[in-house]
Amino acid sequence: MKSEQHSYIISRYEFKYILDSIEAERLQNYMEKIGLESDDYSNKGPYVVNSLYFDTPFLDDYYDKDASLLTRKKVRARIYGDNWSNNHSLIWLEIKNKRNFHIIKERLGISADDWESFISTFNPFLITRDNLTQKDKEFIDKFSHLYIKGRYRPHIIVKYRRAAFLDSFISKIRITFDSNISACFANEDFREDFMTPVHFGSTIMEAKFNDKLPWWFTKAVENFDLKRSDFSKYSRSVAMLRNSYKIPLSR
Structure with a gap:
C-alpha cells in the first residue's frame, strides 16, 4: 500500500x-448466498479498523451527538491495523459531516513522517509533501482551520473488527459488520494498554448506499425484523469510558 493517498470525498x-x-x-x-462479494479490504477475511478521535476541550462533537442534533461532525485519524504504536505507512485524516442519515466524508492519506509532524505539534499545516494536489491542499486547509480554531486534541481510540460486503451489480451498496468494539483514552504515545469493551457481544451492521436500497436488503430487513439504530461508536465509547473511569464530562 502506498504511504500517501490523495484526498477524496464520499457522499452517501x-x-x-x-x-x-x-x-x-x-x-x-x-x-453470501445472494451473491455479495467481500470488499477489497476483507477478501482475506475480517480486518481491524482503528480510529483516533479528536475533540474540542469541551467535547463539542460528543455533546452534539448526545443532544441528537440533526447536523454534526467527527474529526479523526484512521489506520487499518491493531495498534497505533506500530509503524504504519499510511494514516488517514478524516472529517465526517452528518445530517440525519446523509453523510459526507472527506479524507486524505498521509505518510508516517507527515503524521509525526502533525501529531507532535498539533499543527496540520505542517503536512507539506511535494505531490499535493489542489484538492489535497484544500482538504489540509479545511482540516487545519477546523482543528486549530476548535482547539482539537486526541481524545479516544476506538478499535473494532470489520467484515464488509459489496453489491455492485444490482445497486451500489456496501454492508459492513463491526464487532469486538473496544475503546481507550488516547495517551501521549497512543498505546492501547487497556481497551474497554463497548456494547459487548453486539455487532453493528451498516448499510452504506448512494441512491435507494435494493429490494433484497428491504426484504432482509423484513425477514430478520431489523430495527434501525442511531448507534455511534464514538459517542457510545465516550459514555462507556466515562462510566468506567468516573470522569465527569460537563460544559
Whole structure:
C-alpha cells in the first residue's frame, strides 16, 4: 500500500442496525448466498479498523451527538491495523459531516513522517509533501482551520473488527459488520494498554448506499425484523469510558 493517498470525498446514506452474534452470522450468510462479494479490504477475511478521535476541550462533537442534533461532525485519524504504536505507512485524516442519515466524508492519506509532524505539534499545516494536489491542499486547509480554531486534541481510540460486503451489480451498496468494539483514552504515545469493551457481544451492521436500497436488503430487513439504530461508536465509547473511569464530562 502506498504511504500517501490523495484526498477524496464520499457522499452517501448510512443506516445502522444492532445485531446479536446469531443475527450477525445469519445475515452474513444471507449476503453470501445472494451473491455479495467481500470488499477489497476483507477478501482475506475480517480486518481491524482503528480510529483516533479528536475533540474540542469541551467535547463539542460528543455533546452534539448526545443532544441528537440533526447536523454534526467527527474529526479523526484512521489506520487499518491493531495498534497505533506500530509503524504504519499510511494514516488517514478524516472529517465526517452528518445530517440525519446523509453523510459526507472527506479524507486524505498521509505518510508516517507527515503524521509525526502533525501529531507532535498539533499543527496540520505542517503536512507539506511535494505531490499535493489542489484538492489535497484544500482538504489540509479545511482540516487545519477546523482543528486549530476548535482547539482539537486526541481524545479516544476506538478499535473494532470489520467484515464488509459489496453489491455492485444490482445497486451500489456496501454492508459492513463491526464487532469486538473496544475503546481507550488516547495517551501521549497512543498505546492501547487497556481497551474497554463497548456494547459487548453486539455487532453493528451498516448499510452504506448512494441512491435507494435494493429490494433484497428491504426484504432482509423484513425477514430478520431489523430495527434501525442511531448507534455511534464514538459517542457510545465516550459514555462507556466515562462510566468506567468516573470522569465527569460537563460544559
